[in-house]
Amino acid sequence: MSSDAHSNVQRRKLIEVSIPLQKVNEESAREKSIRHGHPSTLHLWWARRPLAAARAVLFSQLVDDPASRPDLYPTEAEQIAERKRLFELIERLVVWENSNDEQLLAEAHRKIMESTDGNPPPILDPFAGGGTIPLEAQRLGLEAHASDLNPVAVLINKALIEIPPKFAGQPPVWPGAADETIQDWPRATGLAEDVRRYGQWMRDEAQKRIGHLYPKAPLPDGTEATVIAWIWARTVTCPNPECRIAMPLVRSWWLGKKKGKEAYVVPVIEGKTVRYEIGHDPTKETDGTVGRTGATCIRCGTAVELKYIRSEGRAGRMGEQLMATVAEGDRRRVYLAPASGFHR
Ligand SMILES: C[S@@+](CC[C@H](N)C(=O)[O-])C[C@H]1O[C@@H](n2cnc3c(N)ncnc32)[C@H](O)[C@@H]1O
Ligand SMILES: [Zn+2]
Incomplete structure (x- = not known):
């Protein structure tokens, strides 16, 4: 074993020292009342865990506690200052509204890379349920894997984590949708537009065919x-x-x-x-x-x-x-x- 790899094993991770629990808890609780754009609205899952908690835990499991990095932060004062910076980063990271702040996520990713010698481990959640953990791993720029014995959970994970990246940046295919508004389609916005268009079409068709069975x-x-x-x-x-x-x-x-x-x-x-x-x-x-x-x-x-x-x-x-x-x-x-x- 090289001395480098050895020192990696010895490093304490931030989660072993401290994390800003109060803020993580607050944001986890607040998430429950978010009704727009939250994965919980994709499909009801009975045991869904808060995204904020998963994001904070994944981050602080991978990032070194600054006291373990005298190579980067030689004095105690520097270590304290860096720990404070990491806390502030987590406190911004767990806010739902910042979920797609690419600059912030890139900053978090950089910190993870710094602590993992540029080679972060892939994340596997074998009991992924509603997909909280693999979703947050992906958001932090990590390689994410998920499985579950419940096929509903598997479908949620596919819809949430596996499929959207495949269509990243692509325009919608619903005839004419891409021409109606001239814009680019960052991330999964093109796919989302198609889901809305085809979803509405399916609702309309269902209404036509079986609507009479549901009188007002x-x-x-x-x-x-x-x-x-x-x-x-x-x-x-x-x-x-x-x-x-x-x-x-x-x-x-x-x-x-x-x-x-x-x-x-x-x-x-x-x-x-x-x-x-x-x-x-x-x-x-x-x-x-x-x-x-x-x-x-x-x-x-x-x-x-x-x-x-x-x-x-x-x-x-x-x-x-x-x-x-x-x-x-x-x-x-x-x-x-x-x-x-x-x-x-
Ligand atoms: C507490 S839930 C996971 C919740 C998830 N972290 C989330 O945020 O939605 C536990 C999951 O483990 C799954 N599970 C239970 N036994 C399993 C097994 N033997 N193999 C794979 N998955 C299993 C269940 O189907 C359930 O989805
Ligand atoms: Zn009777």
Whole structure:
């Protein structure tokens, strides 16, 4: 082993000494509320880690603590000054708005090169999930590799890390898109333009072909709103021979518990049919009709075992009833009772 390589092994990395944790934490927390251009908007990933933390950790794992580099920073004063500079660099690096600041990233890359004798290690994240670590490794100018056993995670990583660089600097291919605005297409902006154009085209085509399956909801004021969800209840026939209604199997009647906007389904029994209304009383104690052990008929109170429900299901005798629709109101959700006769 050469003495150079040996001294490399001995060097302490910045992360072993200190990093500006408070700023890293603040920026990591702030990232959660960023809704535009953040990878989290590409696809929901359940265990995504903050970019700011990954960026800071990768950087400070690769950069030497200045005290380990007496060749570059011989006095303690110089070491302290350099550590302060590195802290300031990290504090700028972790700010989301600086993510594409090429000068800043180049400065960080230079520091990494200085600490790795111009030969930084490739970064491999075998459990890459939403791709935070390989993305940040790539941003810092490192060779990045990712894998995951979940194919969704693999697709996210391909879309985030592998594919964009292949189209770097290229204009969009959507007919005419590149001519409409005369500009160059730095980084993945050309690809992004195509994703927007083809994405819109796919939405329009889907709307044309299956849009009729998603009717708008009529609001009480006569206008129409986009439906977010149709809330259905499964039903089985009540085994009580005196009753025999299609009894709804509902775990909870609650639709929303947001303070001031509480809403729940109210089943109204009319003869042998059930109709649904919406209630808003926040103090209402309301539970569903089905639990771990069985269900209760809302009309006659008969307790029904899960065994019966399962066998009705297997026999193809389960029904469903629309209980409510959730629609997009003016920046709030609107809960609507189904129009009468909407049973199947
Ligand atoms: C905590 S998540 C990673 C989160 C990631 N750092 C991010 O920021 O999104 C852990 C990941 O490990 C993956 N995983 C679990 N067991 C694995 C295995 N044996 N091989 C490969 N990936 C695995 C999971 O699918 C999951 O995506
Ligand atoms: Zn009954």
